[in-house]
Amino acid sequence: ITAVAFGVIGFVVAPFVGYPVAGVGIAVGLLLGALNTHWVDSSVARLKHLSDGKAARRPLAARTLGRLGITTAVVLALLFLVTPMGFGALLGLVLYQAAFLSSMITAVFRGVSPR
Numbered sequence: 001i002t003a004v005a006f007g008v009i010g011f012v013v014a015p016f017v018g019y020p021v022a023g024v025g026i027a028v029g030l031l032l033g034a035l036n037t038h039w040v041d042s043s044v045a046r047l048k049h050l051s052d053g054k055a056a057r058r059p060l061a062a063r064t065l066g067r068l069g070i071t072t073a074v075v076l077a078l079l080f081l082v083t084p085m086g087f088g089a090l091l092g093l094v095l096y097q098a099a100f101l102s103s104m105i106t107a108v109f110r111g112v113s114p115r
Helices: 002-016 020-047 053-081 083-110
Strands: none
Touching: 002 020, 002 083, 020 053, 020 083, 053 083
């Protein structure tokens, strides 16, 4: 919910500061952050079924590198092709991680599982 609010704010504010495509970049960054979280959840869920922890780490590391590679490639491509949108995507990733971390910290302090 917080990420969606950040996206809406980005779409509204970006044109007023002179960079309307940065709002699209913010949405792209927020989407990349959400996809990354979903991919991490599915990767970890697959590991729960494996009994050998050491053997399971190698595919997890490969998937992690793949996710980071995809995210980096998208952001770098945007930075080179449409610079304001690329910086918006970076800002979107930062905003997503800040929202995600704040929700985790809140859950820890409340003593409640985030799911």
